Amino acid sequence: MSEDILPNEAAEEAIRTLVREFYVIARADDLLGPIFNSVVKDWDGHLATMSDFWSGALLGTDRYKAAPFPPHLKLDMGQEHFDRWAELWAPAARQHLPEPLGEKAASMGNGMSHCWGRAFVSMKQQMAEAEAS
Numbered sequence: 001m002s003e004d005i006l007p008n009e010a011a012e013e014a015i016r017t018l019v020r021e022f023y024v025i026a027r028a029d030d031l032l033g034p035i036f037n038s039v040v041k042d043w044d045g046h047l048a049t050m051s052d053f054w055s056g057a058l059l060g061t062d063r064y065k066a067a068p069f070p071p072h073l074k075l076d077m078g079q080e081h082f083d084r085w086a087e088l089w090a091p092a093a094r095q096h097l098p099e100p101l102g103e104k105a106a107s108m109g110n111g112m113s114h115c116w117g118r119a120f121v122s123m124k125q126q127m128a129e130a131e132a133s
């Protein structure tokens with residue numbers, strides 16, 4: 001459980017709003033939009049999963065139990081997608097979450113996008129090399 005920010009219904013509601021508004025922007029984005037719009041079929045389900053994921057990351061709740069990284073490996077994208085994701089995420093987080101939650105979400109998003117982007121590119125390269133051999 002997060003020591004500084006306790007889960008409560010107001011925080012959960014703010015996270016749900018952030019997730020919903022983030023995807024309005026992300027789905028309209030020239031780089032990310034085509035991927036989200038073609039892959040995600042059940043938007044209510046995806047928004048609920050993402051709200052649970054961020055509630056876990058920010059508030060320490062445990063509703064999201066899956067591994068978040070592997071589903072991305074089937075997607076056709078690269079570091080530039082993660083960079084764009086972070087560019088859209090940080091301002092949305094600061095806009096929709098009360099502090100200190102907004103800054104925490106922005107900073108976690110930047111860190112995740114950086115780490116995931118690097119891991120993603122390196123794993124994709126290894127998968128391509130394995131297929132070619």
Ligand code: HEM
Nearest residue numbers: 032035036039049053066067068071081082085112113116
């Ligand atoms: C570090 C930044 C990101 C985080 C924290 C993140 C987080 C997540 C999480 C938690 C899921 C749910 C996985 C599950 O089903 O359990 C997910 C799914 C998904 N993400 Fe991301 N994501 C990030 C970046 C991106 C980017 C850059 C894209 C590109 C458009 C993207 C596209 C998707 C798609 C299409 C799905 C649905 C996959 C499916 O249902 O098969 N994500 N993401």
